[in-house]
Amino acid sequence: YPGEAEVGAAVLSHCPRSFIFGGTATVDHYRTNPAVQVHGPGFSKILLGDDIVDNWEQYLDLMVQSVLVNSGRSCINCSGIWASRHTREIAEALAKRLGPIEPLPPDDPKAELAAFTVSGQAEAISVDIDRALEQDGVEDATAPYHGGSRLTSQERYGYLRPTVIRCESPQLAAAGKEYMFPYVTVVECPQDKMTSSIGTTLVATGITYDEAFRQSLLEATNIDRLNLGPIPTTQINWLAPHEGNIVDFLFRARAFQMA
Incomplete structure (x- = not known):
């Protein structure tokens, strides 16, 4: 977000749904907020x-x-x-x-x-x-x-x-x-x-x-x-995202067919 920590907090408080990445303190702060999906340290x-x-x-x-x-x-x-x-x-x-x-x-x-x-x-x-x-x-x-x-x-x-x-x-x-x-x-x-x-x-x-x-x-x-098996922790498979897809939380999924 374009500013210091208080700017980020204000942005999140005005958005219906948000992602945020941060440290353990950030995770603890937003843990119970259903409008915020928080991603913390990986360990x-x-x-x-x-x-x-x-x-x-x-x-x-x-x-x-x-x-x-x-x-x-x-x-x-x-x-x-x-x-x-x-x-x-x-x-x-x-x-x-x-x-x-x-x-x-x-x-x-x-x-x-x-x-x-x-x-x-x-x-x-x-x-x-x-x-x-x-x-x-x-x-x-x-x-x-x-x-x-x-x-x-x-x-x-x-x-x-x-x-x-x-x-x-x-x-x-x-x-x-x-x-x-x-x-x-x-x-x-x-x-x-x-x-x-x-x-x-x-x-x-x-x-x-x-x-x-x-x-x-x-x-x-x-x-x-x-x-x-011997796979680096940093090896990514885009078909299996480790934290889900952005659409899972921020958007509503729709089915569509066309003939």
Whole structure:
């Protein structure tokens, strides 16, 4: 909308039906408003089954792509990789690939990171991450690649370098966070606890051939779009939109035939 937050709120209050995209606070604000369909953070994830996790290296490219494409700004970007073991090795391998990526000018064809243009936003996100890192069982695997700071501040914008956080359990605060840059947590969790612990998930890629685990993912109502097999969370099928079609809410469907 063409203005600050209060302008957007005024627009929505005068429209019979509206879409809005925003953070968790926006979702909570409009959750009970039947005239507004609100789309919040994706919290999209890759779940590695016990049957394949020992071969996690085979899926490293897929994990990197899911985290990094579009500078990590899409709701379908992966912000959590869950496994029952090898989480330290996975986090270190991801950090080795993502951590060295540096901010480049936006017109550079090799640029992979988008700038934060809202004043103070990048700084606030970096502080929030550092606060979560104070908990026991949380480790920043990318810290050795950041040269002292993930934040690069300029006069009118800022950059955050890709950040990979290892969490020893799903209960840690860092495991439930998502930001508009390549940020991913590698979370250690038993396979039989995953579907009940991942929370609301827009896209889940379940890499497993265990039929019982696949069935539990199919039955998980907290997953909006499910990929079974090695499919990036960012892979889109236009015939199967993960948040429905615009006509479903904003328009009335009509049937039509002509002879």
